[in-house]
Amino acid sequence: MADVRIVAKALDDFGDDWHWVILHDAEPRGERRYFSPLVDTVCGILLDEGGVTVTLVDTGAPDEPNCPRCQGEGLGPALRAEIERVLEEAELVPVRVR
Ligand SMILES: [Zn+2]
Numbered sequence: 001m002a003d004v005r006i007v008a009k010a011l012d013d014f015g016d017d018w019h020w021v022i023l024h025d026a027e028p029r030g031e032r033r034y035f036s037p038l039v040d041t042v043c044g045i046l047l048d049e050g051g052v053t054v055t056l057v058d059t060g061a062p063d064e065p066n067c068p069r070c071q072g073e074g075l076g077p078a079l080r081a082e083i084e085r086v087l088e089e090a091e092l093v094p095v096r097v098r
Pocket of ligand 1: 018019020041042043044067068069070
């Protein structure tokens with residue numbers, strides 16, 4: 001069983017950001033339906049635990065979430081470490097004002 005990652009809103013609230021929603025250990029249960037024992041977001045919002053069947057519907061979701069914390073995680077650990085290293089170096093360089 002594999003994790004299924006989709007872009008979705010965590011709440012039925014159109015003001016909410018789009019998040020990476022993870023269906024952990026998802027089992028296919030027919031077309032566009034998955035059973036998952038744990039559903040949460042990359043940025044840490046717990047949506048359901050104990051088992052839920054999720055039907056994927058086309059909600060007009062973008063390809064990438066607009067939640068900043070989900071986007072940061074979406075870079076992957078290697079790239080994120082590289083960005084953090086560059087940012088740390090940048091802090092050490094004296095700022096020259098012309
Ligand atoms: Zn998020």
